[in-house]
Amino acid sequence: MWTSWWLWALVAVCAADSFRDRAVSIMEETPVVDGHNDLPWQLLKRFNNQLRDERANLTTLMETHTNIPKLKAGFVGGQFWSAYMPCDTQNQDAVKRTLEQIDVIHRMCQLYPETFQCVTSSADIQKAFQDKKVASLVGVEGGHSIDSSLGVLRTLYHLGMRYLTLTHNCNTPWADNWLVDNGSDEARSQGLSDFGKRVVKEMNRLGVMIDLAHVSVATMKAALQLSRAPVIFSHSSAYTLCESRRNVPDDVLQLVKSTHSLVMVNFYNDFVSCKKEATLSQVADHLDHIKKVAGAESVGLGGDFDGVPRLPVGLEDVSKYPDLIAELLRRNWTEIEVRGVLSGNLLRVFSLVEQRSNHTQAPDDVPIPLDQLEGSCRTQYGYSEASSLHRQPGALLASLATLIFSLSLL
Numbered sequence: 001m002w003t004s005w006w007l008w009a010l011v012a013v014c015a016a017d018s019f020r021d022r023a024v025s026i027m028e029e030t031p032v033v034d035g036h037n038d039l040p041w042q043l044l045k046r047f048n049n050q051l052r053d054e055r056a057n058l059t060t061l062m063e064t065h066t067n068i069p070k071l072k073a074g075f076v077g078g079q080f081w082s083a084y085m086p087c088d089t090q091n092q093d094a095v096k097r098t099l100e101q102i103d104v105i106h107r108m109c110q111l112y113p114e115t116f117q118c119v120t121s122s123a124d125i126q127k128a129f130q131d132k133k134v135a136s137l138v139g140v141e142g143g144h145s146i147d148s149s150l151g152v153l154r155t156l157y158h159l160g161m162r163y164l165t166l167t168h169n170c171n172t173p174w175a176d177n178w179l180v181d182n183g184s185d186e187a188r189s190q191g192l193s194d195f196g197k198r199v200v201k202e203m204n205r206l207g208v209m210i211d212l213a214h215v216s217v218a219t220m221k222a223a224l225q226l227s228r229a230p231v232i233f234s235h236s237s238a239y240t241l242c243e244s245r246r247n248v249p250d251d252v253l254q255l256v257k258s259t260h261s262l263v264m265v266n267f268y269n270d271f272v273s274c275k276k277e278a279t280l281s282q283v284a285d286h287l288d289h290i291k292k293v294a295g296a297e298s299v300g301l302g303g304d305f306d307g308v309p310r311l312p313v314g315l316e317d318v319s320k321y322p323d324l325i326a327e328l329l330r331r332n333w334t335e336i337e338v339r340g341v342l343s344g345n346l347l348r349v350f351s352l353v354e355q356r357s358n359h360t361q362a363p364d365d366v367p368i369p370l371d372q373l374e375g376s377c378r379t380q381y382g383y384s385e386a387s388s389l390h391r392q393p394g395a396l397l398a399s400l401a402t403l404i405f406s407l408s409l410l
């Protein structure tokens, strides 16, 4: 009796190991492309972006979820690094500070060329796989980073931005954020304003992925309906399993399915279990749920490492991805499905976004109406002289009012 118990235990242990071995052998060929990592924010907070400070050495840095040895152990072959600026920069220095976060990502690639390869296309991600480098891309987190300017949007594209999260935890003048759905913020655009729709179209034209993490459900639906290319949720999980408004509800998952879009699952405990504690197995439950509702082609990984204070037991840092993949294999995900989750699904969406871009189409050069902007530190060059060009009813009324006002002064 004792012998047979011992034998079963041994079989169980070997089976567990074999799932991990299979995960590793899959990942040697198909590494992870993760949708969202906040290491650049940590570099700003801890070192004021001084990468050559000894303490900032990415090989020996220990206090963060991300460093070079952990990336290697985790088979990370691609990362959208977050150029994130908190909402208190809106209408202030958001653009400048976003530029600085893009710069620190570029300098990471320069300082560690044996590890990181800064790239801007789906084809170059695959080249980086072959070179055994971490393909490094820029995701800008928060629509306030464009300061309501299509010119800034286009310039960020030229600097390498390949996704823009339409909002962070605040409304922009043109898109509503998720906090309107739990009652702690007021809807302003009922999803996307007319200008917000033009932002989405300009992103389509350029070939910048539309990221719907952090936006309200109305914004999700408006963007999914309008975009002529699939969209992503760079770091969001399933609302049905944890009723946080940062997560994606099932009716939106249906739209994700019908548009061949992608949800990259967030590992933050508060979005996984809605509690302070969570486990790797509960993260796998989110992957299972999104697969059930939207199909395995719609599932990806967006761990939110270095952007959150609490992570599940078993997923403490970026070295742990193989354990999550082993869990999916244990749950009978096929090898094809797993390769999709790792990077195939993201590469499909990204290359469709590239194919549907159109750089011969004219850029949209109509600015946001002046009366939709807020903040006192902005100049108004161009607006007064150009207002008659726009022939917008609002602008026309405003200039009429100005005329009457100035006549009455005479």
Ligand SMILES: *[C@@H]1O[C@H](CO)[C@@H](O)[C@H](O)[C@H]1NC(C)=O
Residues within 6 Å of the ligand: 052, 057, 058, 059, 060, 111
């Ligand atoms: C980081 O530390 C490693 C190991 O000590 C060293 O080889 C490397 O030159 C350092 N890199 C930088 C950029 O300081």
Ligand SMILES: *[C@@H]1O[C@H](CO)[C@@H](O)[C@H](O)[C@H]1NC(C)=O
Residues within 6 Å of the ligand: 179, 182, 183, 184
């Ligand atoms: C909405 O969620 C935020 C973030 O978790 C929280 O701070 C806020 O209190 C919530 N608002 C309401 C009305 O529940």
Ligand SMILES: *[C@@H]1O[C@H](CO)[C@@H](O)[C@H](O)[C@H]1NC(C)=O
Residues within 6 Å of the ligand: 330, 331, 332
């Ligand atoms: C996986 O498949 C095996 C063999 O078909 C089956 O015995 C097992 O119950 C399945 N496991 C799950 C979690 O579905």
Ligand SMILES: *[C@@H]1O[C@H](CO)[C@@H](O)[C@H](O)[C@H]1NC(C)=O
Residues within 6 Å of the ligand: 358, 360, 361, 362
């Ligand atoms: C790109 O835009 C141009 C100019 O609007 C248009 O003529 C062309 O058909 C578009 N190409 C595609 C593939 O949509």
Ligand SMILES: [Zn+2]
Residues within 6 Å of the ligand: 141, 213, 214, 235, 307
């Ligand atoms: Zn975020």
